[in-house]
Amino acid sequence: MWVKTIFGFLVTAHCCFLLSCTLQINDSHPENGSDELSITANYCGPKFLCHLTGHCVFYSWVCDNVSDCIGGEDEANCETNVCPEGYHRCNQTGQCVPYKWICEGSFMCPGHSGPLPCANYTCPLGKFKCTSGRCIPNYLICDGDPDCDDGSDETEQMCAIYCSSSTGKYLCAGGRKCISTMSQCDLIYDCPQMDDEYNCSID
Numbered sequence: 771m772w773v774k775t776i777f778g779f780l781v782t783a784h785c786c787f788l789l790s791c792t793l794q795i796n797d798s799h800p801e802n803g804s805d806e807l808s809i810t811a812n813y814c815g816p817k818f819l820c821h822l823t824g825h826c827v828f829y830s831w832v833c834d835n836v837s838d839c840i841g842g843e844d845e846a847n848c849e850t851n852v853c854p855e856g857y858h859r860c861n862q863t864g865q866c867v868p869y870k871w872i873c874e875g876s877f878m879c880p881g882h883s884g885p886l887p888c889a890n891y892t893c894p895l896g897k898f899k900c901t902s903g904r905c906i907p908n909y910l911i912c913d914g915d916p917d918c919d920d921g922s923d924e925t926e927q928m929c930a931i932y933c934s935s936s937t938g939k940y941l942c943a944g945g946r947k948c949i950s951t952m953s954q955c956d957l958i959y960d961c962p963q964m965d966d967e968y969n970c971s972i973d
Contacts, residue, residue: 814826816829816854816856817829818831818832818839818844820838820839820840820843820844821843822839822840822841822843823839823840825839827839827844829853829854829857829866830857830865830866830867830868830871831844832844832845832848832851832853832864832865832866833845833848833851833860833863833864833865833866834863834865835863847864848863848864848865849864850864851864851866853866854866856868856869857869858872858879858887860879860880860882861879861881862879862880862881862882863879863880865879867879869887869888869891872886872887872888872904873886873887873888873891873893873903873904873905874893874894874897874904874905885902885903886902886903886904887903888902888903888904888905889903891903891905893905896908898910898911898923900918900919900920900922900923901918901920901922902918902919902920902922904918904919906918906923910923911923911924911928911929911932912924912928912929912932912933912939912941912946912947912948913947913948914946914947914962924946924947926945926946929941929945929946929947929948930945932948933948935951938950938951938952939951940953940954940961940966942960942961942962942963942965942966943961943962943963943965944962944963946962947961947962949961949966953966954966954967954970955967955970955971
């Protein structure tokens with residue numbers, strides 16, 4: 771905390787290691803006759819405000835069963851708390867979780883069942899959106915191993931679209947796996963039926 775007098779105003783700031791502040795400005799000589807003019811501004815932005823100390827914590831720390839605010843304010847009212855935009859509320863715990871953790875990562879809310887809350891989530895460039903809504907890196911499409919929960923990255927239809935010479939890919943026989951065209955005719959069998967080493971010219 772620091773206290774300074776600026777242009778006749780007493781300014782008190784409470785800052786913490788999480789780079790948040792509560793600023794209070796007191797005018798001891800207001801013209802309107804009141805004893806004190808107090809303006810408080812909280813710079814939490816998209817974070818959760820701990821009212822007792824005036825510092826901020828990440829919303830993902832709210833209702834995570836660990837008290838981060840003095841007095842445990844961030845762990846109160848978890849049955850009825852509301853998460854801000856960009857966060858999903860876990861029904862069982864009330865924790866606010868960034869959609870990115872769920873839709874691009876492997877985080878699952880405790881007790882979760884049913885579809886992922888990713889229907890309206892847009893995968894970033896370079897990632898493929900599974901039918902379930904989860905995003906996986908493009909290089910995992912048609913690699914012979916299902917990476918989507920529902921296997922939608924390994925279907926014949928997807929592989930026929932994704933694996934072509936125009937994308938630098940070779941579709942293995944069977945239509946379920948593709949490899950880089952650079953891996954053809956390299957004396958290493960990469961396709962399940964070894965067709966990546968067929969019809970190779972010998973210079």
